[in-house]
Amino acid sequence: MFQWFCMCFIDEMNVACCITLLYCVVFSTEHFLWSLRNGMLKHFVRVRAIAIAISSSPKISSQLSIPLTLTFTPSLSSSTMAATDDSLRKSLADKHAAVEAQGNAVRALKAGGAPKSEIDAAIETLNALKLEKTSIERSLVGGSDTREAFRQAVVNTLERRLFYIPSFKIYRGVAGLFDYGPPGCAVKSNVLSFWRQHFVLEENMLEVDCPCVTPEVVLKASGHVDKFTDLMVKDEKTGTCYRADHLLKDFCNEKLQRDLTLSSDKVSELKHVLAMLDDFSAEELGAKIKEYGIVAPETKNTLSDPYPFNLMFQTSIGPSGLIPGFMRPETAQGIFVNFKDLYYYNGNKLPFAAAQIGQAFRNEISPRQGLLRVREFTLAEIEHFVDPQDKSHPKYAEVADLEFLMFPREQQMSGQSAKKILLRDAVSKGIVNNETLGYFIGRVYLFLTRLGVDKERLRFRQHLANEMAHYAADCWDAEIECSYGWIECVGIADRSAYDLRAHSDKSGVPLLAQEKFAEPKEVEKLVITPVKKELGLAFKGNQRMVVEALEAMPEKEALDMKAALESEGEVDFQVCTLGKNVTIKKTMVTIQKETKKEHQRVFTPSVIEPSFGIGRIIYCLFEHTFYTRPSKAGDEQLNVFRFPSLVAPIKCTVFPLVQNQKYEEVAKLISKSLTAAGISHKIDTTGTSIGKRYARTDELGVPFAITVDSTSSVTIRERDSKDQVRVDVEKAATVVKEVTEGHRTWEDVWSTFPHHSSTSTDD
Amino acid sequence: MFQWFCMCFIDEMNVACCITLLYCVVFSTEHFLWSLRNGMLKHFVRVRAIAIAISSSPKISSQLSIPLTLTFTPSLSSSTMAATDDSLRKSLADKHAAVEAQGNAVRALKAGGAPKSEIDAAIETLNALKLEKTSIERSLVGGSDTREAFRQAVVNTLERRLFYIPSFKIYRGVAGLFDYGPPGCAVKSNVLSFWRQHFVLEENMLEVDCPCVTPEVVLKASGHVDKFTDLMVKDEKTGTCYRADHLLKDFCNEKLQRDLTLSSDKVSELKHVLAMLDDFSAEELGAKIKEYGIVAPETKNTLSDPYPFNLMFQTSIGPSGLIPGFMRPETAQGIFVNFKDLYYYNGNKLPFAAAQIGQAFRNEISPRQGLLRVREFTLAEIEHFVDPQDKSHPKYAEVADLEFLMFPREQQMSGQSAKKILLRDAVSKGIVNNETLGYFIGRVYLFLTRLGVDKERLRFRQHLANEMAHYAADCWDAEIECSYGWIECVGIADRSAYDLRAHSDKSGVPLLAQEKFAEPKEVEKLVITPVKKELGLAFKGNQRMVVEALEAMPEKEALDMKAALESEGEVDFQVCTLGKNVTIKKTMVTIQKETKKEHQRVFTPSVIEPSFGIGRIIYCLFEHTFYTRPSKAGDEQLNVFRFPSLVAPIKCTVFPLVQNQKYEEVAKLISKSLTAAGISHKIDTTGTSIGKRYARTDELGVPFAITVDSTSSVTIRERDSKDQVRVDVEKAATVVKEVTEGHRTWEDVWSTFPHHSSTSTDD
Incomplete structure (x- = not known):
């Protein structure tokens, strides 16, 4: 529409x-x-x-x-x-x-x-x-x-401090593969721990852990084998491959950005092409590439026609080479195929949620945009199974009063921008389809903002009607704005019963739930009874097919036939398996409503799926928490990541103010207490100036620094305010533990302990 | 030897x-x-x-x-x-x-x-x-x-309670692939958290996270592309594949176990074959298979000759099909290729350790033995880089007094069995090669026993001399005994400089460390100076090759030449690149010792590698913690996993004694406090008898149960003793938190709170 x-x-x-x-x-x-x-x-x-x-x-x-x-x-x-x-x-x-x-x-x-x-x-x-x-x-x-320039400043810092490293760098790397280095790995591990705490533990979810290697049949059922493709073109001489839409997009963007002589008609045309990019068929893309004379970027050779390339990494399971397998493109399928066992584990009760954290793979044709478009990534996915007739959520009230940027379908269509909406209003007005979906939107908002995502640059965008699958009831993306634009980081979709039905059909194993009635219910049912003797006489060898066709009639058609037989005595009836119409007489079939007692309702559950791209969330977090500030001398800009303690790769650094055995011993003592308290930290005993050492840890986003400048007390410095308090040696680890674990605020620490004014010891 | x-x-x-x-x-x-x-x-x-x-x-x-x-x-x-x-x-x-x-x-x-x-x-x-x-x-x-029968009892419980599930079960599964279901996944997550705490945090290791998809060049350098193979035979008619050694092993075992008429000569022969199994070449294996008339197990068809099958899952990176890649067979290579950056990150200082937790893959020919031999598994690996001239460890003293079962090479060779040895003695006597290796052996012992591995069924077995790689300095396996025998679960190897050298050679990137001398050191060096003019006159076009051969002489050979030239004036000299000997005269070369100042020593670090098979550890843990005890009525055996709290999938269950709104509200209140305290737990409000509910959670290894039998106080029950204490509602969550997190023992709880004697409420 x-x-x-x-x-x-x-x-x-x-x-x-x-x-x-x-x-x-x-x-x-x-x-x-x-x-x-x-x-x-x-x-x-x-x-x-x-x-x-x-x-x-x-x-x-x-x-x-x-x-x-x-x-x-x-x-x-x-x-x-x-x-x-x-x-x-x-x-x-x-x-x-x-x-x-x-x-x-x-x-x-x-x-x-x-x-x-x-x-x-x-x-x-x-x-x-x-x-x-x-x-x-x-x-x-x-x-x-x-x-x-901003992005470059962030990325330079990230690479220099080993937040991430292009994988296999000494062998000149592989596009789209990245390692998390020590601080990046710690951030990732903290994000995943918090995810487990915030979702799995809080909601008593059933976490599972399935393999990445997946046999073809599973991904055939899910649709990935047939439809998980991008359109590709090849350099006709060298065979180098490109994503067809990327080349066309680059051409249009380049023209729009650099060619300042463009007529306004041409500008409109190029923008229209950009807008339509995802809707172009292989033929349409090919035609545009020809029309604009787009050639291979490096060689300027002509390009092949676009054709689909499946994005899954293919492999073969076992030694025979006869069992095709793929590296999973998402973790969700592992949950769907286990539905039956998980439902049983949950005492055959709905609703319940299963969750999985794991690697997923996507053999990108030509990966770009750093950490946002990679060939291997960590997904954290939730499949919340629910009765399609009751999508309420018992804990909905806990999030209903949250207010944040939402971008409903109607606002998108009517040219408005994202606005702050009270979640309760969005659900009660039907903007968000149901309570459970609303509950997860609220929980995702809390999750992302607690990690440190700027709430002014986080919005929940609803999919447009034709952007969604035909079976989906509603779908919202948590989009975070970064230097690449608004990036979809979490998808929250009500996928109805689609996935369970697909696997049930393919495997032949029913994936169903039951609702037992407190009292048996009387249900009126239409019963179609073909009279085989009459049908046999009339249709002989074709009798079976006519019987089957009669029995398979939908209710409405059967009622129409009943009416027609009663009024006219006979009726024309199409039997698909015979490929022709036959005449059915009143004597050949009885169609009657009968009342039956039913003890339970059997149905395929709906699934509501919040799916988190962990790498994307982390990258956006890097951009949102990065800032620079002038050094004390004012001669350079210093980088800082203002990670919340929850996310910070290391919670605390310990510095002896000067190289001195006594101070180093105190530092080691404090380090031991921190380790015992489970607080990740680092000692820096290099002789570098304290200002430089602060700058070094600010750049890693370490929220607190303990400086040992006496054997009885130390200073604790907070990263962003650069404020320092003086604390007894014995209390230092406890104070840092309390403040990093959120049991105490820095403001409280600041008002409790004597302040230490930075002299030469600070930057 | x-x-x-x-x-x-x-x-x-x-x-x-x-x-x-x-x-x-x-x-x-x-x-x-x-x-x-x-x-x-x-x-x-x-x-x-x-x-x-x-x-x-x-x-x-x-x-x-x-x-x-x-x-x-x-x-x-x-x-x-x-x-x-x-x-x-x-x-x-x-x-x-x-x-x-x-x-x-x-x-x-x-x-x-x-x-x-x-x-x-x-x-x-x-x-x-x-x-x-x-x-x-x-x-x-x-x-x-x-x-x-014991194994079956464990495995039945594990499968019934969804500790694990054969993957893709509704599609009849894939051999060697397993999912961890909810309790298994929680156990795994707890084991990995503790691993991070015990190793990464405690030792300030640099944790990294590298992709599973790995380009061929990396695994070519590591040797996996050429040597990571098993010998395979094919059913000549159906093409079904088998591991050649498995078939031969099965044949011998079957004969030995079931054929009771075997002569003692035949028994000896078969046992000898079993002993030699891993040493047989493809030809020898093939000959034995022919000799014994071994055929394909299902079809009885003849088998092909054995040939090597590479065990890596192969794939292709990018769309061209031209970049071969594999799913990594171990995580270690990701660390080695990053050595340079990690060394820099550590301030160019040794020693330091890098660590990685991740999936590894192995395309088994025919997987067997459940969770112990799988096609995809989680490894946790540490690469501790150290100066080969100084393998001391600063924290060695903290583990030196540990005593546990060790099985040194000598004991194995002289027919003794594993004995308890003080780690300090093993290191000081040179049984364990060096302090750092000893330190890690001690730390692995602490890790495994704290998880709940029975220390009487844990031994450290040293590799025999010819079991080790030629470059390895020493290697010990932590072996855990289970129903399959002694299973290698952790390998702890001093791999010398091998891996870094291999990647340095292949990539051309030096992977080196430096030791800067406090004072420059005077070093005596032998300087060989060919006199090009004389050599040119004598050898014309061959001059360059003679010059190069002279310059490349090892010190001893050069000194011999110097002596010979001084005494005899000329000497015969083999020039390999010419393929002949030439005569070198005194005038053609000067060989002299000179003194030079050196400011640093440059070397390839050694690496000590503890490598943990997480799935194997977990499986052994299941067997070691499993036991059965009679129900109160004595009519059935009840299963229990005596997991330590650290490992238990859920720390606590909360039961209202009877279905009653007041009790349920109290249960919910306690549940909320437990969630806030970060204690994973479950409420069970089913009307099932309390005894059955206890049995149900004992079988999941849940250490504590809170039973709500009043609105003011509740009982807390400990799993193994079945003892119960009475605690105020408000204190219940705190007590459970303290005791599960190890801040308080159950004995202490037992002596603090009033005891509750189990009447009908218990089993």
Whole structure:
């Protein structure tokens, strides 16, 4: 419907006007590109009809101002960005024309032998115009430069401090594979621990751990074998492969960003292509690539036609080579195939949730965008099984009063931007389909913000009707804004009974739940009884097929037949297995309503699935917590990650102020207490200046530092305020434990202990 | 050497005597089969020469008496077992002869027309003899039956309570792939958390997290591409694959166990084959299979010759199909390739350790033995990098006084069994190669016993000289005894500089450490200076090769040449690259000792590698903690896992004594406090009798149960003693937290709170 709606506008309205409207209607390109081609993927596979992606220009989001010293400003609304972009572009065209006119004037003056002073004045005007033009050009491309500079600062810090490392670096690496180095690994481990605490423990979920190696039959049932593909083109001479949509996207973006002479018609066309990217068939993509003369980026050779490439890593199980297997593209299937056992484990009661944390794999054609698009990643998935007739949640009240940025379908369609909505209102007004879905949206919000995600740059975006699978009841993505745009990090979908039905059909094992009635219920049922003797006489060898067709009639058709037989005595009846119609007479079948007693209701449960891309959440967290501040001398910018203690890779560093055996012994004593208390920490006994040592741990996001400057008491410094208190040696580990584990706030510590003013000891 | 030693005995001594000696010399078959073909594998790949496996018969270890109600008796010594087995076998042969003789006698009496009473008496004697023979046969096969019954009881409980589930069960599963269900997953997660706490945090290790997908070049350097193989045979008609050694092993075991008519020569031969199994080449294995007429087990078709099958799951990275990749067979390589960055991260200082927890893969030809031999498993590996000239460890003193079962090389060779040895003695006497290796052995002992591994069934077995890789300095396996025998669960190896050198050679990236000298050191160096002019005149076009050969001379050869030139004026010199000798005259080269100042020493670090097969440890833990006890009525045996709180999947259950709203509210209140305290627990509000509910959680190994039988106070029950105390409602969660987290013992709780005597409320 929405696609049709958009196409009407494009056909019937002035194109420029239409583009403006497109901006109003929607937001940023990225969320579609991401949501449909992200590491978590299941929407791509499981969605029947891909939505039309209406998009702002990448240009526009590149206008986001990102001061290097601090975080992004809260995101501008899409329409404002669009206006800025368009007005700049118009100014540029004006200025371009003015430069051209002035150039012509100068040439005319020269040709006409005008006096030198006059020519000089004209040249001066020309130069001034050129400067103004350059300035507008800079503004147009400047946004993305700032954003990229910010990203580069984060990524440089992350790589230098080994938060992550390109895998197999000494062998020149493999695209799309990354190692977490020590601090990154600790952050990941903390995020996963908190996930387990926040979801599995809190909700008594049934956690399972299934293998990555998966036989084909399972992924055939799930749809991955047939539909988990991207369109690929090959360099016709070298055989190098590219994602067809990436090449087209790059071409359009490059044109829009760098070619400042584009006509507004061309701008509209390219933006339209970007918007439609995900809807193009192989043929349409191929045609566009030909039309724009897109060639292989490195060799400039021509490209093959696009064709689908399955994104699963294939392998073979066992030695025979006859059992095809894949590395799982998601962890969810491991839960679905175990439904029967898990339901039994839960005492045959609904609702219950199963959860799994594990590696998933995706053989990207050409991975890009660092940690966001990788070939192997950690997923944490929940499958909450629920009676489709009762999607209430007993703990819903605990989250109902949360208020956060939501971006419902209607707001997207009517050109509004994401707004703060009370979760209770979203559920009661039916914006969010049901309580359980609402409960998980609330829990995901709490999870992400407690990790340190900036709540102003976190929104819950509802899938558009045609973005969802036909079977899905509702679907919301937790999107986090980072330098790449709005990134889908968690998908929260009500997938109805689809997955259990698919595996039940394929395996032949019923995956069902029962509701036992307190009292047996009387149920009226339609009973169709073919009279075999009559049918045998009439249809002889075909009797069986007619009987089966009669028995298989849906209720409505049977009631129609009953009415027709009663009024007319006979009726035409199509028997598909015979490929023809036959005449059924009144004597050949009885159709009657009968009342039966039923003791239970048997049904396929619905599943509500929150699915977390752990690597993406961590990367966004890195960007949200990164900032720089000037060193004391003011001669350099120092990097800081303001991780909450929960996430910080190390909770505390211990420094002897100077290299001195007594201080080192105290430091070791404190270290031992910290270890006993389970607080990860590091001793730094290098002779480096204390300021440099603070800077070094700030850059790792270590929230507290204990400096040993006497044998009786030490100072504890908080990372972001740089405030220090003085604490007895014996109490130091306990204070750090309390404050890192959230049993005490820093404010409380600050008001309890004597302050220590930083002199030469601090930065 | 050892191989030669054994072969001599076999050649020169009476075979029966030799076999007895073989029993004396060594222990059980299993540890070789396991250590060489286990899930952790690296020894197999990295070992140059596989050791001769001297073995007792599997028969023998099957004599282990395993009372179903409790644990194994401490293992009998191998020689005792051998004696029992041999004497039973001899009795059986005697009895067999007696039965035959008596049978002949009966036939003779019948043929001779003897009186019926006489014949009847003879038949009675014959029947008595037959009964005695059957009884001996039962004794011979009985041991393995008991052991298998015990295992079956454990495995049934594990599967019924979803500790694990055969993966993809609804699709009839895939051999060698298992899911951890909810309690198994919780146990695994607890084991890994404790591993992180005990090793990573305690030692400030650098934890990393690398991908499973690994490009070929990395595994080429490590040796896995070429040598990570098992020998395989194929059914010549159906193509079904089998492990060649498994078929031969099964044939020998089956013969030994079931064919009671075997001559003692044949018994010796079969046992010898079992002992040699791992040393057979493809040709030798093939010859034995032909000799014994072994055919495909199901079809009885003939088998192909054995050939090597690489055990890595192969895949292809990226869309071109041109970058071969594998699923990693171990996590260690991810650490080695990152050495340079990690060394830098550690401030360019040694020693330091890196650690990794992750999935590893092994495409078994035909997986067996449940959770011990699987196709995908979790490894936890440590690579401790150390200066080869200083393998002391600063925390060694903390473990030096531990005493536990060790099985040094010498004891194995001289026929003794594992003995308790003080770690300090083992290191000081040089039994354990160095302090760091000793330190890790001690830490692994603490780790395993704190998890709940029975210290009487845990031993550290040293690799025999020829069982180790040529480059390894020393290697010890932590072996845990379970119903499958002694299972290698942790390997602790000093692998010298091998791995870093291999990757350095292959990648061309130096993987080195430096020791900066406090003062520059004067080093005497031999300097060889070829006199190019003279050499040019003499050798013309060959000059370069002679120059290079002179410069490459080892010190000793150069000194010899210097002496010869001084005494004789000229000398014969072999130039390999020319393939001939040339005459070097005194004028052609100067060889002199010179003194140089050096500021640092550059070297490749040694690595000490503790490598943990997490799944194997967990399985052994299941067996060690499992026991049964009679129900109160005495009508059935109830299963219990006596997990320590650290490991228990759930720490506590909360039961309202009867279904009653007030009690349920109290239970919910306590549940909330437990959640807040981070204690995993479960509420059971079913109306089932309290005894049954206790039995249900005992079977999950839940250490404590809170029963709500009033609104002011509750009872807390300890699993193994079944003792109960009465505690105020408000205190219940805190008490359980303290006792499960080890801050308080149950004994302390028992002596603090009023006792509650179990009446009808208990089992």
